[in-house]
Amino acid sequence: MKRTFEAAGSSLDDVFKAQVFLTNLTDFDDFDEVWKEYFKVPPARTTIGTSGLLVEGTLIEIDLIGHVSAARSKKQVIKSSNPQPLANYTEAFRVGDLVFPAGQVASDFIDGLAKEAKVDPAFPFYQSAIKKQTRYILNNLKNTLEAAGSGLDHVIKAQVFLVDLKDFFAFDEVWHEFFPTPPPRTTVGTTGLLLDDALIEIDVVAAARS
């Protein structure tokens, strides 16, 4: 990747968005140790489990987007009041008119699954776990995008990773509340996410307001 970006007049320092697909999530910690050696300011990152990659024995696929080193608009780090990730990545970057947040799961990065996103164990049948998680994530993404001069109404693309596709319908109901004009979306199943009990990860790209 370093060579790919250098050949394109860019470098790993100019990468602002990463998607990482792992065949085994227990590899994450080791992966992340190596990652931090390569990125001074780590890109916004989305990491999900995959059921398989195209070459036998491969454990990881890494997908990056960056800008050329001479870009007129260089990436700016975006930080909102949201819980900050534990691992080596940045909440979001703004690059010119586009905003690239990291994929988000329903975590406060303190207790694992955030309290507000948990079903009350005393009333397990009175709430929907997927709806609570979706709502928690979309509220956080709203903060992230607003901190970048954008907003949910400026989302131009979404990718949704679901641990169980049976959660799709309830997820989509909450989605509808947040997006009167819903953006183009890709929804696929994943073998797992980096947080215990996480059912969903949401990854978006947005346009800046001005």
Add this chain to the structure above:
Amino acid sequence: MKPKIIKSEAPRPLAHYNEGAQVGPWIFPAGQIASDYKTGVAPAARLNPGFPYYGSDIKLQTRYVLENLRKTLAAAGSSFEHVVKAQVFLTDLKNFNGFDEIWREYFPVPPPRTTIGTTGLLVPGTLVEIDLIGYAPGQGVSHRVSTSAAPKPLANYTEAFVVGDLVFSAGQLASDFKSGVPAEAKLSPGFPYYGSEIKKQTHFHSAKFETDLRGGRLEP
């Protein structure tokens, strides 16, 4: 910049999303599967049940999806020539080769692509979801192919495109595309507990010891 919604003749999604959005020159279609959203897998993307061995499900589905994506792109004044990035989600990686055969018909210069296995897609029977990023020509953005000395992919895709100021790379695996996982990215079989396989693979693309062709120096 207010996003514009793209609408074509392609089948309308059942759920809460739009077919595509455009902001400036950038076009973001929704991921597409081979469904007409009426009968599950679209009849045009199904084998004739009387002749189950004539034809290929994955090829029919890939073609159906790409024909719809063609409409989405066209509705935004774009085409496959201006696709700069693709992500492909397959329910069974054995379908990859059939998928890739159709892909090359549609993309003379295939865009950087990332292909991964997924545990499932939203319409039963669908085998592939295709997710593209493109741009509309004539709005100040163009793209060029960029290649480095990194191992060349076996399949139909390009290592990276530079598009305006942005760089879109293909997803990369720790493969030299000759021997699967190369020796540099593997643990020694005699010492399987010494070292970390994932660390070796993560290092592979950037830390492969290779003489830099231009400077004749050793890269880190």
